[in-house]
Amino acid sequence: xxxxxxxxNRLPDPDERGMLTKIxxxxxxxxxxxxxxxxxxxxxxxxxxxxxxxxxxxxxxxxALHCLAIHLGGLDDDAPRRAxxxxxxxQLGGSxxxxxxxxxxxxxxxxxxxxxxxxxxxxxxxxxxxxxxASALFAIRRGAAQQFRGALPKTKGRARxxxxxxxxxx
Amino acid sequence: xxxxxxxxxxxxxQSSLAASAAVTLVPRHVLGRGQTPPSExxxxxxxxxxxxxxxxxxxxKNRHKLDVKLLAKCDVKFLDRADNKTVYTDFRRVLxxxxxxxxxxxxxxxxxxxxxxxxxxxxxxVLCEKPMTRFIAEGRAVVNAVKKNxxxxxxxxxxxxxxxxxxxxxxxxxxxxxxxxxxxxxxxxVRDNFKVxxxxxxxxxxxRPVPKNLDWDMYCGPSPLRPYHPHRFGGSHRGYWDYEGxxxxxxxxxxxxxxxxxxxxxxxxxxxxxxxxxxxxxxxxGMWAWVELKYADGFTLVFDSREWGKTYDRKKDxxxxxxxxxxxxxxxxxxxxxxxxxxxxxxxxxTRQQPGGHAEAAHRCATLxxxxxxxxxxxxxxxxxxxxxxxIGDEQANRLVNQxxxxxxxx
Numbered sequence: 001x002x003x004x005x006x007x008x009n010r011l012p013d014p015d016e017r018g019m020l021t022k023i024x025x026x027x028x029x030x031x032x033x034x035x036x037x038x039x040x041x042x043x044x045x046x047x048x049x050x051x052x053x054x055x056x057x058x059x060x061x062x063x064a065l066h067c068l069a070i071h072l073g074g075l076d077d078d079a080p081r082r083a084x085x086x087x088x089x090x091q092l093g094g095s096x097x098x099x100x101x102x103x104x105x106x107x108x109x110x111x112x113x114x115x116x117x118x119x120x121x122x123x124x125x126x127x128x129x130x131x132x133x134a135s136a137l138f139a140i141r142r143g144a145a146q147q148f149r150g151a152l153p154k155t156k157g158r159a160r161x162x163x164x165x166x167x168x169x170x
Numbered sequence: 171x172x173x174x175x176x177x178x179x180x181x182x183x184q185s186s187l188a189a190s191a192a193v194t195l196v197p198r199h200v201l202g203r204g205q206t207p208p209s210e211x212x213x214x215x216x217x218x219x220x221x222x223x224x225x226x227x228x229x230x231k232n233r234h235k236l237d238v239k240l241l242a243k244c245d246v247k248f249l250d251r252a253d254n255k256t257v258y259t260d261f262r263r264v265l266x267x268x269x270x271x272x273x274x275x276x277x278x279x280x281x282x283x284x285x286x287x288x289x290x291x292x293x294x295x296v297l298c299e300k301p302m303t304r305f306i307a308e309g310r311a312v313v314n315a316v317k318k319n320x321x322x323x324x325x326x327x328x329x330x331x332x333x334x335x336x337x338x339x340x341x342x343x344x345x346x347x348x349x350x351x352x353x354x355x356x357x358x359x360v361r362d363n364f365k366v367x368x369x370x371x372x373x374x375x376x377x378r379p380v381p382k383n384l385d386w387d388m389y390c391g392p393s394p395l396r397p398y399h400p401h402r403f404g405g406s407h408r409g410y411w412d413y414e415g416x417x418x419x420x421x422x423x424x425x426x427x428x429x430x431x432x433x434x435x436x437x438x439x440x441x442x443x444x445x446x447x448x449x450x451x452x453x454x455x456g457m458w459a460w461v462e463l464k465y466a467d468g469f470t471l472v473f474d475s476r477e478w479g480k481t482y483d484r485k486k487d488x489x490x491x492x493x494x495x496x497x498x499x500x501x502x503x504x505x506x507x508x509x510x511x512x513x514x515x516x517x518x519x520x521t522r523q524q525p526g527g528h529a530e531a532a533h534r535c536a537t538l539x540x541x542x543x544x545x546x547x548x549x550x551x552x553x554x555x556x557x558x559x560x561x562i563g564d565e566q567a568n569r570l571v572n573q574x575x576x577x578x579x580x581x
Contacts, residue, residue, distance in 0.1 A: 014374050018372035018374045018401075019370040019371065020451060023456065023478075025447075028449045053377050054376045054377045059373050062452070066449075070566070071549075074549070106394075109569070109574070132394070135574035139574055161577055161578065165578065166577075
């Protein structure tokens with residue numbers, strides 16, 4: 001596989017207003033498929049390119065990760081989607097910036113399944129990640145209640161309120 | 171007549187409505203010359219005082235001929251001047267007021283459902299800007315709240331009121347309503363004016379300091395709390411999935427609402443939806459070419475933006491007409507009475523009959539644009555169950571039907 005940065009850079013640039021109006025679907029689809037072919041290593045390299053808002057330009061890696069999440073969610077074979085979700089989940093709770101972890105959780109809301117519920121559950125006790133993790137668990141549903149119940153006694157204040165609300169809604 | 175007497179009479183009338191369908195109006199002559207009966211004088215509030223606020227509230231008087239007095243204005247950008255007497259930043263304080271009867275909602279769409287529901291629960295009638303909702307499950311929740319609380323809800327678009335007076339539209343309406351057409355050849359293509367490029371979102375916005383007069387947390391409300399950027403606020407909010415759904419969501423309810431009435435689709439939704447579009451961005455609404463929505467009876471609705479890619483060319487427009495039917499069925503249609511006239515919001519408020527743009531119709535219309543955007547966002551054909559209101563066989567797409575809300579907000 002060619003250098004990941006070079007692949008991702010083929011994605012369209014924003015126009016003068018900062019919008020993706022000059023966009024060739026075949027180019028975006030091609031980039032997505034190539035990253036997918038690169039497997040776990042390519043995905044981790046893509047995650048390495050993500051930045052916190054205002055701390056560098058990650059417009060194209062940000063878009064590429066979501067395109068991949070959507071693409072894998074539509075395949076007949078569920079194994080690639082599961083592998084994608086498990087890779088993202090493995091990057092939670094470590095030293096990556098919270099804003100980057102939050103974005104990974106948002107992509108798990110898009111493409112994650114019950115296999116990542118425990119990893120999301122561990123994020124429920126993190127003040128910075130509790131809301132996106134709760135939203136992702138709500139969307140995934142299967143395995144969510146167990147995670148909410150497990151985290152509830154370990155939390156207080158806003159985090160506790162979020163967990164209690166989601167338990168009620170489930 | 172003193173203010174306390176008027177309130178007492180209004181409370182009496184409202185509580186009577188809860189118990190029965192009959193409405194007791196106090197005739198003007200009972201009160202004496204020059205007096206306005208309590209049932210015709212209303213306390214009003216405007217929630218959302220941005221670009222559409224004045225127009226939406228103005229419709230109460232100008233279009234709906236209601237004698238309404240503005241008692242409260244609410245907006246999250248009033249932090250520097252809120253007095254919680256006439257100027258508010260929190261809609262919940264507005265809805266606590268007993269002297270407010272009607273609420274005009276002109277916030278960005280991600281707040282429309284929650285405020286509409288809360289207003290119904292507080293005993294207010296609602297005039298709500300379009301699009302009605304941000305996602306499908308919100309619409310059903312609003313319909314349920316309107317029904318449970320016996321309120322009047324009207325969406326702020328009025329094309330159907332003109333369409334329903336056209337003889338041709340009435341005939342099409344009766345044909346589609348009759349059930350005689352099992353596989354409709356009807357194709358209605360809506361072209362242009364979707365403002366796709368105009369209402370796209372920025373993908374490279376860098377965070378900016380929050381303006382001092384803006385409650386950004388409250389603005390985001392049920393949507394994710396993102397770093398502030400002026401493009402996410404004040405009109406251009408239309409370009410973000412968090413608050414709206416691009417030009418498609420912003421404009422479609424105007425175009426589609428009369429079409430939905432004409433083709434008698436106020437109580438159902440399409441079953442197959444397919445879009446031609448590039449892969450969507452996770453936060454910013456973007457370009458698309460067309461969306462095709464097919465109903466169970468065969469009728470097809472198409473949105474053709476003509477702002478990206480190839481223009482739609484799968485099917486040609488085909489207006490439904492009596493020519494589509496055998497002679498015997500034509501006679502049956504011709505014998506049907508004309509559809510009942512649609513009731514405007516003002517009349518609905520006074521008589522407690524449902525208005526022409528009622529919650530179910532508005533929800534089904536908003537569902538059209540939500541389904542269209544769903545097909546754009548997942549990039550594949552989707553199937554929808556219009557009874558259960560769920561996507562069939564595509565969990566990823568179905569997660570967008572009922573989207574999580576940020577605590578403490580929830581449906």
